[in-house]
Amino acid sequence: MHLTLEFGGGLDLLCQSVKIHQVDVAPKDENAKLTMRDLLAWVRSSLIKERPEMFMKGDTVRPGVLVLVNDCDWELCGGIDMELEEKDVVVFISTLHGG
Amino acid sequence: MDNMDCGVDDIVREIEKLKLDKKEIENRIGQLEALLSKKDGDASQMEDNQTSSNFNSMVDGHNTFYNGLTPGMIYRYSRHLLLPDFGVEGQKNLSMSSILVVGAGGLGSPVVLYLASCGVGCLGIVDSDVVELNNLHRQIVHPEAYVGQAKVKSAAATCRAINSSINIVEHNEALQASNALDIINKYDVVVDATDNLPSRYMISDCCVLLDKPLISGAALGLEGQLTVYHHKGGPCYRCLFPIPPPAAACQRCSDSGVLGVVPGVIGCFQALEAIKIASCIGESLSGKLLILDALSSRVRIVKLRGRSLHCVSCGENATLSQQNFRTFDYEGFTQSPMSDKAPPKLSLISNSARISSREYKNLIDNHEPRMLLDVRPAHHFRITAIPEAINIPLSMLADEISLVKSCLKDAEKGSTKGASLYVVCRRGNDSQRAVEFLSKNGFSGAKDIIGGLESWAQDVDPTFPIY
Numbered sequence: 001m002h003l004t005l006e007f008g009g010g011l012d013l014l015c016q017s018v019k020i021h022q023v024d025v026a027p028k029d030e031n032a033k034l035t036m037r038d039l040l041a042w043v044r045s046s047l048i049k050e051r052p053e054m055f056m057k058g059d060t061v062r063p064g065v066l067v068l069v070n071d072c073d074w075e076l077c078g079g080i081d082m083e084l085e086e087k088d089v090v091v092f093i094s095t096l097h098g099g
Numbered sequence: 100m101d102n103m104d105c106g107v108d109d110i111v112r113e114i115e116k117l118k119l120d121k122k123e124i125e126n127r128i129g130q131l132e133a134l135l136s137k138k139d140g141d142a143s144q145m146e147d148n149q150t151s152s153n154f155n156s157m158v159d160g161h162n163t164f165y166n167g168l169t170p171g172m173i174y175r176y177s178r179h180l181l182l183p184d185f186g187v188e189g190q191k192n193l194s195m196s197s198i199l200v201v202g203a204g205g206l207g208s209p210v211v212l213y214l215a216s217c218g219v220g221c222l223g224i225v226d227s228d229v230v231e232l233n234n235l236h237r238q239i240v241h242p243e244a245y246v247g248q249a250k251v252k253s254a255a256a257t258c259r260a261i262n263s264s265i266n267i268v269e270h271n272e273a274l275q276a277s278n279a280l281d282i283i284n285k286y287d288v289v290v291d292a293t294d295n296l297p298s299r300y301m302i303s304d305c306c307v308l309l310d311k312p313l314i315s316g317a318a319l320g321l322e323g324q325l326t327v328y329h330h331k332g333g334p335c336y337r338c339l340f341p342i343p344p345p346a347a348a349c350q351r352c353s354d355s356g357v358l359g360v361v362p363g364v365i366g367c368f369q370a371l372e373a374i375k376i377a378s379c380i381g382e383s384l385s386g387k388l389l390i391l392d393a394l395s396s397r398v399r400i401v402k403l404r405g406r407s408l409h410c411v412s413c414g415e416n417a418t419l420s421q422q423n424f425r426t427f428d429y430e431g432f433t434q435s436p437m438s439d440k441a442p443p444k445l446s447l448i449s450n451s452a453r454i455s456s457r458e459y460k461n462l463i464d465n466h467e468p469r470m471l472l473d474v475r476p477a478h479h480f481r482i483t484a485i486p487e488a489i490n491i492p493l494s495m496l497a498d499e500i501s502l503v504k505s506c507l508k509d510a511e512k513g514s515t516k517g518a519s520l521y522v523v524c525r526r527g528n529d530s531q532r533a534v535e536f537l538s539k540n541g542f543s544g545a546k547d548i549i550g551g552l553e554s555w556a557q558d559v560d561p562t563f564p565i566y
Contacts, residue, residue, distance in 0.1 A: 008390065009322060010350055019392075050494075054348055064344025066388070068401045075404035091401075093390060095340060098319035098352040098439070099206040099294040099362055 001025055001034050001086055005043065009094030011065065014055055015047045023047075033083040036067070036074060039090065055092070066093045132170040167191040171264070176218055189378035190218065196377035197221035199286035201274050201302055203254040204228070204439075205352070205362030206292035206316045206369060208240035213370035215258035215265060219377060222258065223286055225270035226250045233566075237359030273437065274298065276427050279305040288377050290369050291315040294439040296349050297429035301437075303328055303336030307413045308421055312383075314372045316365040319350055321358050323365035323391035326384050326403065327372055329413060333385035338407040338414075346434040353439050361393050444550070447531040452538065452546050456555040459521060459548050463487075468518035470510040472503065474533045475524050483564045485523065485555065493529045500540055507542075520545040527551040 005021040012019045025042050027034040037059060048055050056062055060080055067074040068091040074082055084090070165173060166187045173180065176190050198219050200207050203226040214222050228250045230241045238250075245253035251271040258267050270282055274293075279301060283289055289311050291302045299315065306313040312330035317323065329335045368389060375381045390399045412419045430437055462469055473480055473488040480490040489506055491499045503520070510518035520542050524530040530547035537545040548555070556563040 008392065009324070010319070010348075010355075019395075053345070062344060062348070063342035064340060064348055066339070066403075071399065071401045073402060073404045076402065091399075093324075094348060095344070096317035096319045096322060096324050097294065097296045097299060097349055098355070098357060099202060099204055099292055099317055099365075 001027070001084065003039070003084065003087070004089045005047070006089070006091040007093075008091065009096050011055060011092050011094050014050055014052075016049055021047060035080070036069075036078075036082045036084065036090075037080045039084060040080070043092075061092065064095050066095065067091070068093065129165075129170040129173060133174040136169065136171045168194070172218065175264070179217070185378065185380055189380050192378040193374065194218055194220045196288065197223065197286045198288045198290060198373050198377060199223040199225065199283060200290045200292055201225050201298070202292035202294065203238070203240060203250040204234065204292065204294055205237040205357065205359070206318060206366040207254070207290070208238045209363050209366035210290050210292055210370045210373065211254050211258055212240055212261065213367065214373060215262045215267065217370075217374055218262065218265060219374075221266040221268060221286070223268040223270060223282070224251050224254050224258075225272065225274050225282060226254075227271065227273035237357060237362055239359075239363065274302070275437070276301055276305075276425055276429060280309065280421060280424065283311060284309050286311065288373055289313045290373050292366065292369065294352060295437055296343060296435050297433045297437045299336055300343070300433060301427075301429045304412050304419055304424055304427070307335050307417075308419065308424055312376050312385075314369050314376070316362075316369040318362035318365045318391075319352060319357055320355055321361055321393040323361050323393070325365050325368050325372070325389040325391075326387060327376070328385075330376065330383055330385040332406060334404060334406045335410060335413045337412040338405075338410045339403065341407070341410065343433040349433075349435050351439050351441075353441060358393060361391070364391060364393070441526060444526065445528040445531055447528075448534050448538075448547065452534055453531075453549050454521070454546050455549050456557075456559050459555075460559045462519075462521075468510050468514040468516060470503075470507045470518055470520050472506075472520060472522045472533070473524065474522055474529050479525060482566055483552070485552070485563075488523065493524075493533055496533055496536060497540075503537070503542065521548060522546070523548045523555070524551045526553050 001024065003023050003025055005023055007015055007019055025034060025039060028038060040056065040060065044052055044056055054062065061067055069077055069082065070089055168187060168191060172194065179185050179190050180187055196219055198214055200210050200214065200223065203211060203224050211222060211224055230245045230248055230250050230253050232246050235241060235243065240257045241250065241253045242257065249271045251269045255267045255269045272278065274282060283305050289302065289306050291299060291313055293299060293302065303313060306329050313328040315328055315336065316325045327333065372383055376383055386403050386405060388401050388403050390401065406413060408415045411417055436442060471485060471488040473484055473490045474493040474496065476492045477490060484490065491502060507518055507520055520537065522530040522533045522545060527547065527550045530551060534545045534547045552563065553565060556565045
């Protein structure tokens with residue numbers, strides 16, 4: 001399944017300072033859907049190069065990280081159990097506090 | 100009949116002409132009255148320079164209001180009044196509203212400039228910092244002449260120079276849980292232009308308790324974020340972030356840097372949201388988040404979750420009260436300080452593994468064989484460095500152990516005794532982490548320079564640049 005992943009608010013530093021990643025992620029088995037839970041595990045093992053605790057806590061994102069699927073807060077679309085579809089755009093953004 | 104028709108036409112024509120003349124005369128009267136009230140205002144301003152004169156009080160003597168606006172206001176804000184979507188109603192609402200801006204820094208600068216210019220009735224500014232030279236590239240409200248003085252004083256002076264007809268209130272103190280209720284209660288709308296995490300939780304909680312809309316902006320590096328909290332049923336800060344992020348995830352402008360115009364753009368957006376809410380026009384960013392990526396010139400607006408029923412601040416069974424708010428430890432809750440300043444210095448390794456910058460200077464003067472390892476990131480090293488230092492960033496140290504070994508060997512050449520390894524960084528925290536790592540990896544004699552390059556500049560070389 002082709003997805004566009006974006007990292008912002010400093011999370012890009014965890015994946016070699018690359019903000020936008022065009023990726024192909026396969027579901028666990030052929031007939032199953034790919035959920036956000038699967039995607040997070042894939043991101044953690046395939047994209048995050050350092051300090052994974054700055055991205056995840058347990059099996060979900062750490063506090064202070066917003067997940068947006070097609071410009072919508074994932075909490076509005078099922079959160080971690082949400083099923084992804086071909087060409088979805090998933091944005092991981094760390095909230096900023098500076099000014 | 101023809102004569103009669105002709106007569107009617109003439110009458111209509113003459114009425115139209117007289118109406119036009121009347122309009123012109125009224126305009127001229129308005130201009131002259133505005134001029135007169137400005138002159139009165141200037142006179143009263145000279146009498147009492149301490150308090151900014153309120154435009155309404157200035158023209159009270161003339162008792163001339165058109166739809167709630169004085170001729171002076173009509174002239175000054177005429178381009179607002181010409182907007183069909185804003186008009187007299189919008190300006191009147193704005194002139195009767197009061198807005199508090201928390202923070203007169205990179206975000207707050209454009210916010211207070213625009214709010215003062217556009218004619219809010221009362222503009223409050225709260226901040227306890229003083230203006231520093233390294234603020235001026237982004238904190239555009241402050242002139243050079245105010246370096247060393249209170250930011251609130253500086254910002255208020257600039258705003259008064261732009262618009263003497265509004266009421267500007269200076270709160271030259273830090274906004275804290277102990278005083279926030281009293282200060283915020285005096286205003287209709289709050290703008291969060293602060294630079295730290297505990298202040299963001301504190302201001303959001305206070306706005307929920309007092310039922311005030313909150314316009315929250317943030318900027319760091321080349322990115323910015325903006326939303327409106329607790330407005331028209333939308334979420335508050337705690338609905339989105341019930342648990343604070345780990346302290347290590349909170350970057351500061353003073354560590355990570357910020358391109359000056361980035362908080363400027365976000366601050367302008369904050370001013371826009373504040374003006375819309377105060378004048379009751381348009382649709383706010385409540386329930387939406389604006390994300391700015393300055394490097395790629397992209398602005399994304401995303402839909403956020405709604406108010407959380409379980410929110411401890413604004414939920415159905417909220418536990419937050421004015422009483423427990425006043426004593427809530429926001430710095431403890433977030434494990435980070437209520438400022439952008441550097442955190443307290445680490446004390447990670449024993450004193451025997453550390454030397455002062457003055458002691459290191461003595462080693463140089465005595466030509467002791469040595470190697471100086473600078474563990475700052477490469478872009479820091481390019482700003483300034485002690486000439487003999489070799490740069491291996493802390494994040495790469497584990498992969499470069501052999502390089503440290505060979506450099507240390509080079510340092511021993513031509514000397515009868517072994518060379519010692521010293522580590523330096525910006526403030527003396529990362530250098531301790533490096534020494535801790537090095538001592539476990541074959542460099543038991545490694546020492547760090549206490550206080551880093553800051554202490555070098557302070558105690559050894561006053562011409563050494565600090566940043």
